[in-house]
Amino acid sequence: MKAVDLFSLKGRVALVTGASSGLGMQFAKALADNGAAVALVARRADRLADIKKAIEAAGGRAVAIEADVTDRAAMLRAFDATEAAFGTVTILVNNAGIAQSSKRAIEVTAEEWRKVLSVDLDAVFYNAQEAARRMLAAKQPGAIVNIASVLGFGVSKGVAAYATAKAAVVQVTKALAVELAFKGVRVNAIAPGWFVTEINDKFLAGEAGEALKRAIPAGRFGKDGDLDGALLLLASDAGSYITGATIVVDGGQVVMITG
Numbered sequence: 728m729k730a731v732d733l734f735s736l737k738g739r740v741a742l743v744t745g746a747s748s749g750l751g752m753q754f755a756k757a758l759a760d761n762g763a764a765v766a767l768v769a770r771r772a773d774r775l776a777d778i779k780k781a782i783e784a785a786g787g788r789a790v791a792i793e794a795d796v797t798d799r800a801a802m803l804r805a806f807d808a809t810e811a812a813f814g815t816v817t818i819l820v821n822n823a824g825i826a827q828s829s830k831r832a833i834e835v836t837a838e839e840w841r842k843v844l845s846v847d848l849d850a851v852f853y854n855a856q857e858a859a860r861r862m863l864a865a866k867q868p869g870a871i872v873n874i875a876s877v878l879g880f881g882v883s884k885g886v887a888a889y890a891t892a893k894a895a896v897v898q899v900t901k902a903l904a905v906e907l908a909f910k911g912v913r914v915n916a917i918a919p920g921w922f923v924t925e926i927n928d929k930f931l932a933g934e935a936g937e938a939l940k941r942a943i944p945a946g947r948f949g950k951d952g953d954l955d956g957a958l959l960l961l962a963s964d965a966g967s968y969i970t971g972a973t974i975v976v977d978g979g980q981v982v983m984i985t986g
């Protein structure tokens with residue numbers, strides 16, 4: 728089969744959380760460019776409206792849905808609205824995420840811990856659960872792609888809540904995958920290295936960023952498009968026998984031992 732057919736998403740319906748900026752915006756565009764109708768979900772409606780326009784101008788199909796991923800009722804409405812526009816969601820990209828302050832673990836408050844875990848882990852699970860329930864009810868195969876991080880494998884100082892959530896995303900991906908594989912629903916994750924987005928642009932702009940860049944074997948941060956291949960593999964029939972996997976896309980960062 729030709730690659731263009733193997734990776735085609737024609738007839739698929741994707742819901743991307745955190746589609747208003749950064750990696751989520753790029754994921755939404757890549758899915759739409761390859762044939763999927765895409766629901767763009769985030770809290771900033773103005774941003775979503777602009778991205779919907781850009782996707783449509785490029786010949787794609789999109790709806791913009793304002794929702795907070797930690798609001799389960801709002802997310803149910805987002806799935807309903809996507810279904811009404813395009814049909815059952817058959818690709819979920821669980822991408823919305825927040826960073827934590829760089830506080831040391833002993834200073835992290837209960838509120839901050841809960842906030843980070845709510846967005847970066849709880850919402851990932853509940854959205855995956857909802858998407859899978861709907862795929863099973865509609866007897867449709869599907870693909871769930873969770874966005875983890877290299878901080879799900881290793882840690883630095885000041886990331887206790889975030890890294891814990893991302894490690895759990897890797898693990899919940901496996902747990903969902905083994906239960907859903909027989910029903911045709913695949914669940915995988917992508918663990919990006921450093922990409923300059925709103926989540927980290929201030930931090931990466933300074934000397935800390937330069938030091939981090941020097942530690943990446945590829946010698947650069949990730950850029951737009953670097954995650955498209957992994958996403959399209961996991962979302963399309965090209966990845967039809969891949970489930971429970973986490974693909975690390977980090978320019979070699981996570982396997983590097985300094986020295």
Ligand SMILES: NC(=O)c1ccc[n+]([C@@H]2O[C@H](COP(=O)([O-])OP(=O)(O)OC[C@H]3O[C@@H](n4cnc5c(N)ncnc54)[C@H](OP(=O)(O)O)[C@@H]3O)[C@@H](O)[C@H]2O)c1
Nearest residue numbers: 745747748749750769770771795796823824921922924926
């Ligand atoms: N950039 C990196 O280096 C990197 C590396 C590894 C993993 N990641 C992961 O990649 C994902 C995307 O991050 P990014 O780098 O693209 O950062 P970003 O530009 O800050 O994007 C984060 C997205 O999440 C959305 N979001 C945050 N809280 C939300 C909530 N409660 N409800 C709905 N949407 C919410 C934001 O939209 P609204 O504010 O409009 O709601 C935004 O669209 C995150 O899971 C992050 O942990 C990023």
